[in-house]
Amino acid sequence: MYGVVFWLTLVTYFFGCRELSKGLDKQIKSKRPIASIARGSAFDTRKEYILVTGGTGYIGSHTVLKLIEEGYDVVVLDNLSNSVVEPLRRIERILGLKNQIPFYEADLLNYDDINAVFKKYRVSCVIHFAALKAVEESTREPLRYYDNNFGGTVNLLKAMQENSVKNIVFSSSATVYEYSGKDSYTEDSKLACTNPYGRTKLFMESVIEDIYNTAAGTDKQMNAVILRYFNPFGAHPSGLMGEDAGQLPNNLMPYIAQVAVGELDKVHVFGADYNTKDGTGVRDFIHIMDLARAHVYSVKKTSENCGLKVYNVGSGSGYSVLEMIEAMKEACNCQIPFVIDGRRSGDVDKVVCDPTKAERELGFKVEYTLKDMCRDLWRWQQANPHGYRTKAEKSN
Numbered sequence: 057m058y059g060v061v062f063w064l065t066l067v068t069y070f071f072g073c074r075e076l077s078k079g080l081d082k083q084i085k086s087k088r089p090i091a092s093i094a095r096g097s098a099f100d101t102r103k104e105y106i107l108v109t110g111g112t113g114y115i116g117s118h119t120v121l122k123l124i125e126e127g128y129d130v131v132v133l134d135n136l137s138n139s140v141v142e143p144l145r146r147i148e149r150i151l152g153l154k155n156q157i158p159f160y161e162a163d164l165l166n167y168d169d170i171n172a173v174f175k176k177y178r179v180s181c182v183i184h185f186a187a188l189k190a191v192e193e194s195t196r197e198p199l200r201y202y203d204n205n206f207g208g209t210v211n212l213l214k215a216m217q218e219n220s221v222k223n224i225v226f227s228s229s230a231t232v233y234e235y236s237g238k239d240s241y242t243e244d245s246k247l248a249c250t251n252p253y254g255r256t257k258l259f260m261e262s263v264i265e266d267i268y269n270t271a272a273g274t275d276k277q278m279n280a281v282i283l284r285y286f287n288p289f290g291a292h293p294s295g296l297m298g299e300d301a302g303q304l305p306n307n308l309m310p311y312i313a314q315v316a317v318g319e320l321d322k323v324h325v326f327g328a329d330y331n332t333k334d335g336t337g338v339r340d341f342i343h344i345m346d347l348a349r350a351h352v353y354s355v356k357k358t359s360e361n362c363g364l365k366v367y368n369v370g371s372g373s374g375y376s377v378l379e380m381i382e383a384m385k386e387a388c389n390c391q392i393p394f395v396i397d398g399r400r401s402g403d404v405d406k407v408v409c410d411p412t413k414a415e416r417e418l419g420f421k422v423e424y425t426l427k428d429m430c431r432d433l434w435r436w437q438q439a440n441p442h443g444y445r446t447k448a449e450k451s452n
C-alpha cells in the first residue's frame with residue numbers, strides 16, 4: 057500500500073514539475089527578448105518620456121535626477137555592467153518619490169530588448185550615455201569597445217528610426233580633439249584620436265552626422281546635440297549620489313578622493329616636466345551637477361528643432377594636478393600623499409575648453425566652483441567610501 061502511494065506521489069511530482077517547468081519556460085520565452093523591468097511602476101501612455109541609456113551610471117544618474125526635478129518623465133535603460141540600481145533609489149529618496157522611476161535592465165547589443173522599450177514608451181528624446189569609457193582598457197580590448205560602444209549606438213539609432221524618435225543627446229568627449237598645444241579647444245578644432253575609446257566616440261559622432269544629413273529636409277528630420285565633456289567630477293550636494301569608481305579609479309579626482317579617505321596609499325602624479333605653471337598636466341574640470349544641467353538644456357534644444365549641434369561642456373578654466381591635490385586637501389582638511397612618476401604615454405600638457413558656444417546657444421554656464429566640486433566629492437566619499445556598494449561587493 058505504502059509502495060503504491062510512494063510511486064503515485066513520485067509520478068505526480070515528476071509530471072507536475074515538468075508541467076511547472078514548461079509553464080515557466082513559456083513565461084520566460086514570452087518575456088524574452090523583452091527587456092526585464094527591474095523596478096519602477098510609473099507608466100502612462102499619454103506621457104512623453106526621455107529615454108536615458110546608461111542612466112544608472114555616474115553622469116546618467118545625476119542627469120536623471122536633474123530631468124525629474126525639471127518636470128520630465130524619464131525611463132532608464134542600463135545593462136548594469138558598470139553600475140548598480142541603487143542611484144535610482146537615492147534619486148527617489150532625494151526627491152521624495154517611491155519606486156517611480158522605470159528602469160530596464162537591458163543591453164544595447166540586444167536590438168529586440170531596446171526596441172521593446174521604444175514600443176512601450178512614447179519617447180520624445182534619447183540621452184545616450186551607455187558606453188565603456190576606460191581609455192587604457194580600450195587599448196587592451198579594442199574589439200570589446202568597438203562592439204559595445206559602436207555596435208550599441210548603431211542598434212539604438214536603428215530602434216529610434218524604427219519608432220520615429222527623432223531627438224538625441226549624445227555623450228562625447230574632449231578626447232576627440234587632436235592635441236594642438238593651443239590654450240583652449242573650440243568645437244571647430246581639429247579632430248583626431250589616439251586610442252580606441254576616443255575613436256568610438258568620433259565614429260559615433262560621424263554616424264549621427266550621416267543620419268542627420270540623410271534625414272535633413274525630410275519629415276524624418278533629426279535633431280541631435282553632441283556634448284563633448286571635459287572632466288566631470290564632484291557629487292550631488294546631499295552626499296547621497298556620486299561616482300561609484302572601481303577598485304582603482306581611472307580618473308584623477310576619484311583617485312585623490314580614495315587616497316583622502318584612506319582606501320589608497322598615495323596619488324601618482326604622472327609627469328612634472330610639462331610646459332605648464334607647475335610642470336604637471338592641466339585639465340578643465342566641471343561639477344557633475346553643472347554637466348547634468350547641460351543635458352536638460354540640450355533636451356530643450358532638440359525640442360526646438362535645432363538640427364545638429366556640437367557643444368563643449370566644461371568650465372573654460374584649467375587646473376594642474378598639484379592644484380587639484382591642494383584643493384582636495386583643503387576640502388577634506390587632511391594630508392594627501394603623492395609621488396611624482398614619469399609621464400604616461402599619450403598624456404599632454406593642457407586640455408581646456410572654450411565654452412562660449414554652449415553659453416551663447418544653449419545658455420549654459422557653469423555655476424559651481426572648484427571648491428564646491430571638492431566639497432561635494434568629499435561629502436560623498438566620506439559617507440560612501442565604497443560607493444553604492446559594501447567593500448566586499450566592490451571587490452567582487
Ligand SMILES: NC(=O)c1ccc[n+]([C@@H]2O[C@H](COP(=O)([O-])OP(=O)(O)OC[C@H]3O[C@@H](n4cnc5c(N)ncnc54)[C@H](O)[C@@H]3O)[C@@H](O)[C@H]2O)c1
Pocket residue numbers: 109110111112113114115116133134135136137138139162163164165184185186187188189204208227228229230285286287288307
Ligand atoms: N566620466 C567621464 O569623465 C566622461 C568624460 C567624457 C565622456 N564620458 C562619456 O559619458 C558617458 C557616461 O559616462 P559615465 O562616467 O557616467 O560612465 P559610467 O560607466 O558610470 O556609465 C555608463 C553606463 O552605461 C552602461 N552601459 C555600458 N554599456 C552598455 C550597454 N551595451 N548597454 C546598456 N548599458 C550599458 C554601464 O553599465 C554604465 O551604467 C559615457 O558615454 C562616457 O564615454 C564620460
